Amino acid sequence: MKGKDKKTCEKHRDMCSISRAIDKIGDSWSLLILRDLGQGLTRYEEFRENLEISPATLSKRLSMLVEEGLVVKKIYQDNPLRAQYVLTSMGQDFMPVLAMIMVWGNEYASPNGTDEQLVEKKTRKEISSNVVNAEKRCPDHV
Template sequence: MAGKIRLEDRECPLSAALGVVGEWWTLLILHDAFDGYTRFDQFQENLRISSSILTSRLKTLTANGLLERRRYQSQPDRYEYLLTDRGRSLRPVVVALAAWGNSQLRPEQRSMILIDRETGAEVEPVVVDRASGRPLDPENFVFAAGPAASETMRARYAGVTSRPPG
């Protein structure tokens, strides 16, 4: 199913997405890929992950279109794993998750922070609506049944209505 998350009988998009990236090694491998790691030995050394687990996760990431496997050497064959556009689109999710993790720590306990490349100033990411620029807080933004929702999903969100601003 090229270009699509395999739903595996899951109607909820959160459940479907977690089926692809919910295993914690997967997110750590993606984080390393965002930092420029591409080769098996780089991932293995940095993450201290067993070769069998890493092999399995790289196959899953490749099968789901998040990484592309390319040969960079023959005899013996060696491959690198490059982020695809689909893989790069997960960066804001990983950044937001890391920021949430940091928010649970005192500043002196943080081993990694997000900074502005130009100024070096630490930044605090927020998730916003693209159209309005407003933070996606629960007072203003809620989930509702979509066009493909089952009766169960429609029942879950039956009480959700839009309200006029102000």
């Protein structure tokens, strides 16, 4: 980033929670890793196979998610060393945000209609997501 663009970006980080949140979450690979974690994947090889992501990119994104506090790395085997990745409470709190990105993507970025659908874990029944505007829902709200 050059001169003026860098200053503008830094200014927005100081002023805007959206910019700071994007910094914490990362890029599209990080979003897909978080999606996979939310769907129950926990191991490096599972992510690598499911995402078809390079080892260097996956390692970098997982480290960033751990550093930012969305994911914790837990060793489950010593020899050879093996770890699993688990969402922290911060990472779990991001799941509804990710679900809304999915809903938006199904509506505006899926040429063949719905690509993904939320389902209830035990029953496998579809879950519908709704965003509610409190002001519209409660017209007397001041």
